[in-house]
Amino acid sequence: MIISVASGKGGTGKTLVATSLALSLEEKLDLQLLDCDVEEPNDHIFIKPDFTETIAVSVPVPQVDENKCTGCGKCAEVCAYNAIAVVKGKVLTFPDLCHGCGACSYLCPENAITEVGRKIGVVEVGNADGVKFAHGKLSIGQPMAPPIIRKVKEQVDKQRVVIIDASPGTSCPVVEAIRESDFCLLVTEPTPFGLNDLTLAVETVQKLGIPYGVILNRAGVGDGKTEEYCLKKNVPILMTIPLDTKIAELYSRGIPLVEGLPEFRDIFLRLFDSIGEMVK
Amino acid sequence: MKEIVVLSGKGGTGKTSVVGSLAALAREKVMADCDVDAADLHLLLSPSVKEENEFWSGQVAVIDNEKCIECGLCQDLCRFNAIDDYEVDPISCEGCGFCSHVCPVEAITMKESLSGHWFVSDSRYGPLVNARLGIAQENSGKLVALVRKQASEITERENLGYIISDGPPGIGCPVISSLSGASLALLVTEPTLSGIHDMERVLQVCHHFGVPALVCINKYDLNEDNTRRIEAYCRSQQVEIAAKIPFDNVVTEAIVQGKPVVECSEGRVTDELKRLWQCITDVLA
Numbered sequence: 001m002i003i004s005v006a007s008g009k010g011g012t013g014k015t016l017v018a019t020s021l022a023l024s025l026e027e028k029l030d031l032q033l034l035d036c037d038v039e040e041p042n043d044h045i046f047i048k049p050d051f052t053e054t055i056a057v058s059v060p061v062p063q064v065d066e067n068k069c070t071g072c073g074k075c076a077e078v079c080a081y082n083a084i085a086v087v088k089g090k091v092l093t094f095p096d097l098c099h100g101c102g103a104c105s106y107l108c109p110e111n112a113i114t115e116v117g118r119k120i121g122v123v124e125v126g127n128a129d130g131v132k133f134a135h136g137k138l139s140i141g142q143p144m145a146p147p148i149i150r151k152v153k154e155q156v157d158k159q160r161v162v163i164i165d166a167s168p169g170t171s172c173p174v175v176e177a178i179r180e181s182d183f184c185l186l187v188t189e190p191t192p193f194g195l196n197d198l199t200l201a202v203e204t205v206q207k208l209g210i211p212y213g214v215i216l217n218r219a220g221v222g223d224g225k226t227e228e229y230c231l232k233k234n235v236p237i238l239m240t241i242p243l244d245t246k247i248a249e250l251y252s253r254g255i256p257l258v259e260g261l262p263e264f265r266d267i268f269l270r271l272f273d274s275i276g277e278m279v280k
Numbered sequence: 281m282k283e284i285v286v287l288s289g290k291g292g293t294g295k296t297s298v299v300g301s302l303a304a305l306a307r308e309k310v311m312a313d314c315d316v317d318a319a320d321l322h323l324l325l326s327p328s329v330k331e332e333n334e335f336w337s338g339q340v341a342v343i344d345n346e347k348c349i350e351c352g353l354c355q356d357l358c359r360f361n362a363i364d365d366y367e368v369d370p371i372s373c374e375g376c377g378f379c380s381h382v383c384p385v386e387a388i389t390m391k392e393s394l395s396g397h398w399f400v401s402d403s404r405y406g407p408l409v410n411a412r413l414g415i416a417q418e419n420s421g422k423l424v425a426l427v428r429k430q431a432s433e434i435t436e437r438e439n440l441g442y443i444i445s446d447g448p449p450g451i452g453c454p455v456i457s458s459l460s461g462a463s464l465a466l467l468v469t470e471p472t473l474s475g476i477h478d479m480e481r482v483l484q485v486c487h488h489f490g491v492p493a494l495v496c497i498n499k500y501d502l503n504e505d506n507t508r509r510i511e512a513y514c515r516s517q518q519v520e521i522a523a524k525i526p527f528d529n530v531v532t533e534a535i536v537q538g539k540p541v542v543e544c545s546e547g548r549v550t551d552e553l554k555r556l557w558q559c560i561t562d563v564l565a
Contacts, residue, residue, distance in 0.1 A: 008318050010449040015474060040289050040449035040481060042474040080339065085548010101359055101376035130481045140481065141488040143421065144451035168291040168449050169317040171413055171420045175371060191535050193296065197318040203415045208371070220530075223536050245502075250502040254473035 003164045003275060004181040006205070008197030010168030011215035012187045013241065016251060018165035019046040024268035026130045027168075029252075030160040035135035036177035037167040038121060038148040045254045049133040051126035057136070057151045058117030059100040059144070064091045068112035075104035075113060089119040096143065121148045125155060132157060132220070145173040153177075159173075170204045178205070183275050184212040185238070191222035195229055202235060211278055213238040215271075239271045281435045282463040282564045283443040285314065287486075289478030291449035293470045294498040297531055298553065299446040300324035300540040303405040305557040309442035311403070312431040313410035314458040316396065321446045324540055327401030327408045335398055335411065335426065337419045339375035339390040341368045347387035354379035354388060371416055395419050400427060400434070405540075407434050411438060421457035424448075428458070451485045459486065465493040466522070466556075471506035476513070483517060493519055494563060496556055500524040502555045503527075520563070523556035525549055 005018045014037075022033040035043040062075070062084060070106035071089030083097035084104055095118050105113040120142040125134045134155040136148040146166070153176075156162055178184050184205045188198040198214070205212040213236045216226065220243035230237050241247065241257075250260035258265045284302075286295045303311050313321040319504050326471055341362070343354075348366055355363045358379055362372035370393070380388040395418070409431045411423050431443045437517045447458040459465060465486045469479040479495070486493040494517035507524065514521050528549045534541035542550045 007291075009291075009320070010288075010318075012292060037450075039452045039455075040474075040478040042290070042477060045473045071393060078377065080375055087339075099374055099376060101374065102357070102377045103376055103378035103381060106357065106378070108380055138452055140451065140457070140484045143456050145452045169315075169420075170415055171317040171454075172416075172418045172548050173450075173452065174317075175416045179371070191532060192323050193320045193535060196320055196323060200318060200415065221532050241341050248502060251474075252445065252470075252472040252506055 001183065001279065002156065002164060002181045003183045004164040004166055004178040005185045005187060006166040006174055006178050006201055007168055007187045007203035008144060008170060009188065009194055012189050012194060014165055014187050015042045015046065016257055017185060017187050017215055018163050019043055019256045020264060021271065022131050022163050023047065023256050024256050024265045025272055027163060029133050031130065032132040032157050032162045033159040034152050034155060034162060034163045036149045036152050037165055038136035038138045038145050039150065039167055041135040041137060043165055044135055046256045047128040047131060047133060049126040049128035051123040051124045055123040055125065055151065056119050057121045057123060057148045058119050059098065059147050060102065060115035061095040061098045061100065061118045062093050062104050062113045063116045064093065065112045065114070068110045069111055072109065075108055078103045078107050123148065123151045123155070132160060146176045147178040149173060170200045174204065175208065178210060179208055179209050182279050184210045185215055186212055187215045187217055188226060189218045189221060190216060190224065190226040192225070194222070195226045198226065199229070213275070213278065215239045215241065217241045218243040238274050239267060281432070281441060281443065282528050283445065284464045284466055284560060285445045285447050285458050285462045286466045286468060287447040287455060287482050288398050288449060288468045289451060289482035293468045293475055295468050296320045296324065296446055297535065297541060298496060299444060299470050301553045302557055304540040305554060306442055306444060308440045309406055309444055310410045310431045310434045310440055311405060312427050312443055312445035314424045314427055314445045314454065315448040316411040316413045316420050316427065316454065319410050319412060322408065322410055322537070323538055325403040325405055325460040326410055326538060328401040329399050329401045331400040333398050334394055335396040335423055336392050337395045337422050338393055339377065340370045340373045341379050341388050342391050343368055344387045347385050349385050351384060353382055353384065357382060357475065360366050367489045396423055398423065400430060400432070409434070421453040424454050424457040441529045451482050455482070455485065456489070459491055460489050462491050464560065465491050466560065467493055469510060470497055470498050471500055471503040471510060473506065475549060476506060476510055477504050479510070480513065483519065494522040494560065495519055496523045496525065498520060498525045499527040501526050522559040525552045
């Protein structure tokens, strides 16, 4: 089973939920945690894994053999991303814009284009106690997160319960992270910002057809409108985490909630049971 | 014209609250919301929309099953596994058009897709340009570029001094699109290990693109050890700390009221935000 954790708005507690759910379940069953927020991965700060392997992530970009190239311009014509241009019979490539679709090299009539890998980040794989762990790290200055997310997800071990921590937002990196999940937890906070972004996150999981439920974090802050929305739209609130400076303080020091406050362990186990009921 | 973009790396550190207050403090500016997939700034500025525009971007392959001879070439060549059983999954399709070029019977066409909307509004804080990327859409970077271009045109037309933009979290495509060529990045961070880790990465992105940065520590008193770590790191990077905002419930109360916090309270939070804006104008002068 794959359970992903997403949110819409950032900073609502995805990392807190993903790491504490993983650590609560780890004693009971085989578990894997994948941090797919490859722009700003944070799970490792909390679960402190020993990394055993680093995998470079590259995207294929075109390399033009000038001896074979006739400057016909076919490559530039077929590139949808303006990553290749032909100026005065000479081919210029812009690797940062390339999505690696392979059209230029396949369609070049002179076979003058080969593809070379351009590194855009890494995937690191390891273990933290009983938790099998992997995360991705996009290199500084690189725009494209999805190829790294795909590489992290190649690590999915179907023998285990897999928890995927997604990035904030609702666009391609989130979709890449949460698709193929059996269930998606949407973490929000009861403020107008939290509610606005929760409605977008709900639309996203509905569009992808993933069963979902809400975790209300910092309950007590803000107003009651998020609960009203959930009630009205039949969105199940599966768990509530109260507004508590003790919880915020543990988080600030990189201590998982269930380690600092072990009484939360049972609450996370119950959460897992209710997810199991809903997925059935 | 000077353009200030507010970033953070980590989400939820208080970018939008800070930007809302800068909107109330700054004169002669245009506000831009570059967080196009979870835009919240409008919730503080009560804008009235003057202009709504469609954002058509990116393409999706469509297979004409009448023409298709099921040769399988498109499926074999698609690197994004977007074609299965001669049906295109529009969510997986990256719009490269490779399939349409290789189809031997020209059964595949590329269709433009409506990827979102962008808006120009009036508010009592001046013009606001914001956008809404369609659910699960791509090309957020292009939409961000469009928002910035509109904001810049308004600034020139109305002869205004600043663009203040609320950026997205992260360090990827929409962040780079918000940041490149800006005059100054304001990084809002919080004294948590995650906040520090993520601020360091987004600061490196600022260095990479040659945009000078200032740091604002939000809720600095939640963990003063970590605040000292941020200060030490910023010193080592020769980055100025423009403000240290204390934790105070007035910030959330202001969000609930839908107003910038500087308009709701006269306390320490407001003092620090005023100091922050002063520091930004000094740096840009």
